[in-house]
Amino acid sequence: MAKWRIIGVFALLVIGAGWHITKPAPLPSDALDGLTGDPVNGELVFAAAGCASCHTSEDGPPTLLSGGRTFASDFGTFVAPNISSDPEHGVGAWSDLALASAIMRGVGADGEHLYPAFPYTSYHKAELGDIVDLIAYLRTLPPSDEPNAPNDLAFPFNQRIALGPWKFLFVNSDWVLQDAATPELMRGRYLVEALGHCTECHTPRNALGGLDTARWMGGAPHPSDEGRIPNITTAALSWSERDIAEYLKSGFTPDFDSAGGEMAEVVKNTGQLTDDDRAAIAAYLKAIPPVAE
Template sequence: MRRALLAILALLLLAGAAFLWLARPLRLEASEIAAEGSGDPVHGERLFWTGGCVSCHALAKSEGQAQLRLGGGAPLVTKFGTFHAPNISPDPADGIGGWTLADFANAMQRGVAPDGAALYPAFPYTSYARMTKSDVADLFAYLKTLPPVSGAAPPNDLSFPFNIRQGLGLWQRVFLDPAPVVALPADTPAQVLRGRYLVEGPGHCGECHTPRLLSGLGGLDEARWLSGAAAAEGEGKVPNITPSDAGLGDWSQSDIAYYLETGFTPDFDSVGGAMVEVQRNMAKLPAEDREAIAAYLKAVPAL
């Protein structure tokens, strides 16, 4: 009997060790990270607005220069609990001022904090994983030009079992994939390819517009890419933006680009809800990027 108990205990210890090994977050290889100090802050500003960093990391309803104070924004209240976006200003104590480019790249593209902790996918690193290493370096260079903001954001307030981070490493192994979502033919125009990169990568549009697997616990259901999803906060639905009758089927490419620039729909309605901030960010992009996004949205499968 004693031997049997010892054998069971040994198996449990082995299983626990195997779980911890499999659940550990995986970092980028050195070759997947640009050289320290190589980033271009001018181009980084373009990526800053593409990614909508202001929407989560600046105080709610900030305007003008206040948008560039990234000490943490409004809480994200979900059915799993409340998430607080961290301070990503260049403050050395409370922000990312003491981070290296490798620290930043691993957080952005692998969901791993500098101390090795796995990050919750409320931060859309599953999309940022598709960014080029040079773009990540450029964004980091731009963030370092912004004003330092003192004060750390509050900790997340999550219910059990979502407050246990150890399972996130396993989640990342299943759902973190840097490959493009939509396969495009070899002769696809460069504009559409650029749009795919912006939408699937830094723009992270799928994080809101695509339904999730396993009642919200899983990753994005890529078979229903951009077909609309339940809103992360409260009631409501994020709309279908595929070129189907249920989505943007009657919108032209020019209509979509114009909407991203001005906030006006083809029938003279105006942008509303959470999309207001997204549209304001997109309005700061060069026209060629908005047109590329529009071209891609007309090329994705209609669902």
């Protein structure tokens, strides 16, 4: 009897420790103390982070964040939520702290885990000041009363409790490019690995949906099973840094082709960045290890 009591106590301790490690962890209550949002810089962060690409309707203006776009995946279909300033259907009633916790920690206003279809797995590397600036800019955008639609996920993927262990396994604050020896490379790393979340599409995933960092930016199957997202390491992309920067500005390739599909949406965002930022992204892509096709 004593043996089973010991086993029971041990099991409870393991479960308790697991819950403590994997429970939703919003930002501390004082995380934003002393920070004042700058909507001018926030507009640049908005473009770098690609917010409009997911949270606007396909035929809507780029500042009406009404949500509704669908994203197919191996785990079901996710629907982008309304993140406009509407207090009922959007996030207008959320505090700045709640919004920052959602963006950087993947924790909703009610304390629930958010699905990583929202790329907080990259955004958590962002500077808190940039996120506060982004929120200040979001506050200036028009409201939308478009109701949110539910995700279409099968069991067990519709159980948010599983996201705690997933975050524990796959949300990592370490930079993949460890040796960013120049300010340009540091900026490029920040734009690609954090704000731009380029890796969320261009890096393959393991069976649990975590990024395979050993094949960083080495291309991946398209989530909709239509084609493949390209390898953009030097093993497959021979463009010069100037070619890459021009593509991110205009959408034109060195062969006079133009960006299409989702990448056309990305270029709308990167085209709003500075020439220096686009050059930094190009330098980063030349610095990461090549991944064989």
